[in-house]
Amino acid sequence: MFLLILAFKNILRHKRRTILNITALAINVAGIVFFTAFYRGRIVDNYDRTINYLTSHIQIHNPLYETEKRRLPLDLTIKDSKKIKNDLKNHEWIRGVSERVEFAIIVNNGLDQMPCLGIGIQPEEERNIGILPEVITGGDYLVPGEEGILIGSKMAELLNLKVGDIVFLYVTTSLNQPNLFETEVRGIFHYGFPMLDKYVIHCSYDFIREYLNMPEGATKMMIMLKDRRLIPEMMNYLSEYNLKEYSGELQINRWEYFAQPLIEDVKGDTFFMGIFFFILVLVGLFGIINSMSTSVFERTQEIGTIRAVGTRRDQTVRLFLFETLAISLIGVMIGWIIGFAISLYLARAGIPLGQAFSETEMMAVPMGEKLYAVLGIWEYLGTLLLGLCAGLIGGISPALRASRLKIVDALRK
Amino acid sequence: MLAKIENLVKDYYLGKTTVHALRELSFGIEKGEFLSIVGPSGSGKTTLLNLIGCLDLPTKGDVFINGKNVSHLSDNEATNLRLKTIGFIFQSFNLIPVLNVYENIEFPLLLLGIKAGQRKEAVVSMAQKVGLHEYLIHKPDELSGGQRQRVAIARALVGNPLLVLADEPTANLDGETGHIIIDLMLEMNRELGTTFVFSTHDEMVIKHAQRKIFLHDGKIDRIEE
Numbered sequence: 300m301f302l303l304i305l306a307f308k309n310i311l312r313h314k315r316r317t318i319l320n321i322t323a324l325a326i327n328v329a330g331i332v333f334f335t336a337f338y339r340g341r342i343v344d345n346y347d348r349t350i351n352y353l354t355s356h357i358q359i360h361n362p363l364y365e366t367e368k369r370r371l372p373l374d375l376t377i378k379d380s381k382k383i384k385n386d387l388k389n390h391e392w393i394r395g396v397s398e399r400v401e402f403a404i405i406v407n408n409g410l411d412q413m414p415c416l417g418i419g420i421q422p423e424e425e426r427n428i429g430i431l432p433e434v435i436t437g438g439d440y441l442v443p444g445e446e447g448i449l450i451g452s453k454m455a456e457l458l459n460l461k462v463g464d465i466v467f468l469y470v471t472t473s474l475n476q477p478n479l480f481e482t483e484v485r486g487i488f489h490y491g492f493p494m495l496d497k498y499v500i501h502c503s504y505d506f507i508r509e510y511l512n513m514p515e516g517a518t519k520m521m522i523m524l525k526d527r528r529l530i531p532e533m534m535n536y537l538s539e540y541n542l543k544e545y546s547g548e549l550q551i552n553r554w555e556y557f558a559q560p561l562i563e564d565v566k567g568d569t570f571f572m573g574i575f576f577f578i579l580v581l582v583g584l585f586g587i588i589n590s591m592s593t594s595v596f597e598r599t600q601e602i603g604t605i606r607a608v609g610t611r612r613d614q615t616v617r618l619f620l621f622e623t624l625a626i627s628l629i630g631v632m633i634g635w636i637i638g639f640a641i642s643l644y645l646a647r648a649g650i651p652l653g654q655a656f657s658e659t660e661m662m663a664v665p666m667g668e669k670l671y672a673v674l675g676i677w678e679y680l681g682t683l684l685l686g687l688c689a690g691l692i693g694g695i696s697p698a699l700r701a702s703r704l705k706i707v708d709a710l711r712k
Numbered sequence: 713m714l715a716k717i718e719n720l721v722k723d724y725y726l727g728k729t730t731v732h733a734l735r736e737l738s739f740g741i742e743k744g745e746f747l748s749i750v751g752p753s754g755s756g757k758t759t760l761l762n763l764i765g766c767l768d769l770p771t772k773g774d775v776f777i778n779g780k781n782v783s784h785l786s787d788n789e790a791t792n793l794r795l796k797t798i799g800f801i802f803q804s805f806n807l808i809p810v811l812n813v814y815e816n817i818e819f820p821l822l823l824l825g826i827k828a829g830q831r832k833e834a835v836v837s838m839a840q841k842v843g844l845h846e847y848l849i850h851k852p853d854e855l856s857g858g859q860r861q862r863v864a865i866a867r868a869l870v871g872n873p874l875l876v877l878a879d880e881p882t883a884n885l886d887g888e889t890g891h892i893i894i895d896l897m898l899e900m901n902r903e904l905g906t907t908f909v910f911s912t913h914d915e916m917v918i919k920h921a922q923r924k925i926f927l928h929d930g931k932i933d934r935i936e937e
């Protein structure tokens with residue numbers, strides 16, 4: 300205990316050096332804390348947008364669909380999709396279930412044309428699945444069974460289309476026959492994600508199935524839960540349901556299955572963040588080692604004295620370790636405060652990403668205009684651990700050196 | 713007899729040369745005596761006191777304290793022995809600069825694990841004995857050399873050691889202060905019965921000593937009673 304007090308008194312001895320060490324550590328810790336919060340915000344944002352824009356939480360397919368999905372097969376459907384929807388829609392964990400049909404389509408404005416992905420959706424059910432109803436920037440949303448399509452803002456620009464314009468659509472039916480028909484642009488949506496805004500049209504599920512000549516079944520079913528954390532339990536429930544009702548014939552996947560590149564990306568980034576943080580801590584570590592070595596050197600005679608008076612080797616080690624630990628603890632705590640303040644600000648105000656960045660074609664993941672940090676606990680525990688390790692590792696070698704000094708030589712200094 | 717030194721040899725090795733700091737010294741230290749080791753610089757005074765104080769191990773020969781051979785102790789055993797039975801006073805005072813007078817005197821008691829109440833009593837009474845009770849909260853750098861050495865004396869005595877070793881305690885003090893410090897040590901020697909061994913190269917300060925061992929070149933020149 301008194302060694303601890305003496306250690307604290309020693310800390311105040313070289314105020315400038317101590318402040319320098321504490322500052323370096325605090326900056327590192329603050330950096331790690333708010334980078335982590337920001338990074339978590341990015342992941343949460345990426346995941347949420349991927350789920351809301353693209354995948355929903357869980358999807359059901361015909362088991363053969365996967366291998367043929369490149370040709371957007373209309374013959375590989377979930378025959379019982381209507382019944383499945385009715386079975387599931389009132390489940391307590393489920394926010395929404397909807398049937399979809401995805402098909403290849405060519406959109407023609409009379410002059411130019413674009414091949415794209417058509418998605419037939421159930422407009423009312425879809426309100427509980429994605430955010431399409433909220434991103435309509437012109438015209439109207441879809442009405443079940445009614446004519447008309449929704450096109451993305453980029454496509455509208457490229458094909459020079461406005462709400463109310465007539466477009467010619469070219470599809471291949473489930474019987475492999477070409478079908479050409481005309482309809483109007485009901486509305487324009489803008490996700491801010493080029494892949495969707497440029498290459499996707501939406502239309503009513505019932506309306507398009509007539510033109511596709513599909514008597515029954517959806518090509519995919521989207522399930523949105525009330526909370527992402529319910530996915531594992533829901534998956535269990537669904538696989539039981541699948542076994543019981545369809546002898547396991549449905550293919551049921553979590554959203555991550557459809558977002559592999561994103562997941563890989565996040566893993567890679569996390570790895571590099573880890574290395575980056577490690578380097579930060581290493582820098583702090585060298586600072587501590589350096590200043591503690593100087594301290595040991597400066598206090599050689601004093602070390603000789605306390606050893607002569609009866610301080611054991613292990614007590615001497617502890618004296619110096621306490622000192623570095625206290626410095627690193629103080630540094631960590633100041634870093635926490637700064638890091639927390641910055642994270643809190645970033646969580647409230649967000650960081651603008653800039654239009655140019657958020658809508659580049661290269662973008663693999665949908666992003667908004669701003670990113671918000673998400674506060675967590677792990678960065679605090681992690682930096683505490685790192686700080687203590689830095690203190691221990693940084694202090695141990697000077698402390699051991701101090702304890703191993705020959706007393707008579709130390710006293711002669 | 714409190715301590716016995718038998719055929720004590722200490723060599724230092726400096727590269728290829730060997731320095732014979734002590735060559736076969738033998739003498740005894742009586743309980744309660746006030747002994748001075750006198751010799752010019754380099755005669756081996758510090759080396760001798762370091763060996764008696766278990767700060768270093770002899771090359772040959774033995775040191776007995778209270779009948780126990782202490783020439784082969786492990787570091788922890790030696791530390792424990794120093795803490796419990798030996799007090800040190802140094803030429804350059806060697807106080808802990810971040811601790812005030814009170815805390816400096818208290819330090820050995822903390823190492824000994826003595827309870828707070830007893831500690832306070834012992835520190836205050838010792839500070840009174842050395843005349844520093846009004847300076848308890850002063851830091852060493854606010855004190856004069858003589859005052860600092862008083863703190864060191866108090867620190868050396870506060871744990872009730874059997875033996876106090878003072879290596880040239882007056883060398884960094886002016887003549888008058890030096891005498892006062894020696895007088896204080898003598899007083900403590902009489903009052904507490906603690907055995908004192910102190911070294912000096914200045915024959916002027918040793919007129920009070922009961923017994924003087926004159927060292928020359930690592931050997932005993934003569935002993936004066």
Ligand SMILES: Nc1ncnc2c1ncn2[C@@H]1O[C@H](COP(=O)(O)OP(=O)(O)O)[C@@H](O)[C@H]1O
Nearest residue numbers: 724726731733752753754755756757758759760
């Ligand atoms: N650590 C050491 N290494 C080498 N030589 C030493 C060392 N300590 C003392 N000596 C030598 O031993 C001799 C005695 O030194 P010391 O005990 O310090 O004498 P004194 O205290 O009387 O001045 C001197 O010649 C000194 O140079």
Ligand SMILES: [Mg+2]
Nearest residue numbers: 757758759880
């Ligand atoms: Mg000397």
